[in-house]
Structures are given as structure tokens and as C-alpha cells.
Amino acid sequence: MSIADNINNLKKETGGIGVTLIAVSKTKPAADLMEAYDAGQRLFGENMVQELVEKQETLPKDIQWHLIGHLQTNKVKYIAPFIAMIQSVDSLKLLQEINKHALKNNRTIDCLLQIYIADEDTKYGLGFDEAIELLRNPEYAELKNIRIRGLMGIATNTDNEKQIKEEYYELKTFFDGIKTSFFRKEESFDTVSMGMSADYQLAIEQGSNMVRLGSTIFGTRVIKHWKNNTN
Numbered sequence: 001m002s003i004a005d006n007i008n009n010l011k012k013e014t015g016g017i018g019v020t021l022i023a024v025s026k027t028k029p030a031a032d033l034m035e036a037y038d039a040g041q042r043l044f045g046e047n048m049v050q051e052l053v054e055k056q057e058t059l060p061k062d063i064q065w066h067l068i069g070h071l072q073t074n075k076v077k078y079i080a081p082f083i084a085m086i087q088s089v090d091s092l093k094l095l096q097e098i099n100k101h102a103l104k105n106n107r108t109i110d111c112l113l114q115i116y117i118a119d120e121d122t123k124y125g126l127g128f129d130e131a132i133e134l135l136r137n138p139e140y141a142e143l144k145n146i147r148i149r150g151l152m153g154i155a156t157n158t159d160n161e162k163q164i165k166e167e168y169y170e171l172k173t174f175f176d177g178i179k180t181s182f183f184r185k186e187e188s189f190d191t192v193s194m195g196m197s198a199d200y201q202l203a204i205e206q207g208s209n210m211v212r213l214g215s216t217i218f219g220t221r222v223i224k225h226w227k228n229n230t231n
């Protein structure tokens, strides 16, 4: 099936139930993104700042770019002018840096807190306690140019469906608690970003309303520089 077919099928599957589809286009060439774009896709996720910036410069300006990979504080300035959402916020220091550059650009940047739910030590993210600590910190309350829209998590890379379900259940339960404790009056705290190609159906069952799909849309990734990547 073509990229356009994949987009159309996934839109049918997710659109009707209020799940937002992020097309994860990392390592993929601009032509692939344009095929998704021409099928109506406007939300794209990338994990490397330089690749994201280069794609943003050349591709249509109505694309909404989501950063889904680890962000170093010294790179915030490159994406602050245009980024639609930073899904991978994992420290107060990073949030403060995003706020600083959002202010310079006279805008508010939507963010998700990335929560560590996997049983692996290779993944970035805040522990449940660390997320609560961040939200209780008076320095967080001073940040006026960022808006936390919800939480993001990556489940363990395993075939064990029970484990994946439990991890996503925990994240959704944590989201509900955080919403009640810290964002009761803020309708904009509404996003539970969980689910990748291998596990998005499980994630949706557990209450995800944003899925980040790469290989399901664009095919498997071969590790090559995106500019030379002709599949």
C-alpha cells in the first residue's frame, strides 16, 4: 500500500474516535512527507533538531511539527520560532529554556511532559514523582510562554501485550490524577500521547488520544541520512 493509502486508512481508524495522528517522518525523504501531505496529513513528528529544521524550511508552511525526541537545551533556539508542540520535555531546566525562547519569539509553545513508563533504561523521561515535583515547583508557575498540554510516554519494546497494556494504563491513570490535581480548570490539558506502530491499538484501548506512527505509514526505517534516503 502507498503512503497515501496508509494515511487514509489510519485517518478512518483514528479520526472517528477522536485520536490525533502524528506521522513520524524521521529519516524519511521530503517526497515521502509530501505524499502524506497531499493525502491531507498536516501533523508530522521528528526526533532530530537539525533534520526537523531543514524539513521545516523546505516543506509547506501549514505543516505542524512535533518534536518527539530528546531535546538539548542548547538546541531549543532553532525550533522555537515554529514548533507546534514539544512532546519530549523531561526537565524543568528544559522547560525554562523553551519558555525563554518562546518569549523571544513572542509566542507560547505547547509541550507534553515525557513520562518514563518503560522497563528499560535507555529511554528519556520523568518519573511519576519527578513530574509532580516539577509541577509543584514555584519556578514552573512563573513560566508564561509554555503551555503543558498533557503527557507522552513510550512503552517497553516487547511482545508482551500484558506489560504494554499495564504501562499505558499507568500513564493514563497518572494523566487523570495530574489533571485533577494541577489542571482541573485548564481544558487545554487534554493530550495523552501514547502508541507507536507496534502497539497503538493497545494504547488507544487504554485511553490514548494521540498516536505517533512512523513505520505503519512510511514503511520500515533504514538508517540513512534523510536527504539521501530514496528508500
Ligand SMILES: *Cc1c(COP(=O)(O)O)cnc(C)c1O
Binding pocket: 024, 026, 047, 068, 069, 154, 195, 196, 197, 198, 212, 213, 214, 215, 216
Ligand atoms: C520513532 C518514534 C515513533 C514512531 O515509531 P514507529 O514504530 O515507526 O511507529 C514514535 N514515537 C517516538 C518517540 C519515536 O521516536
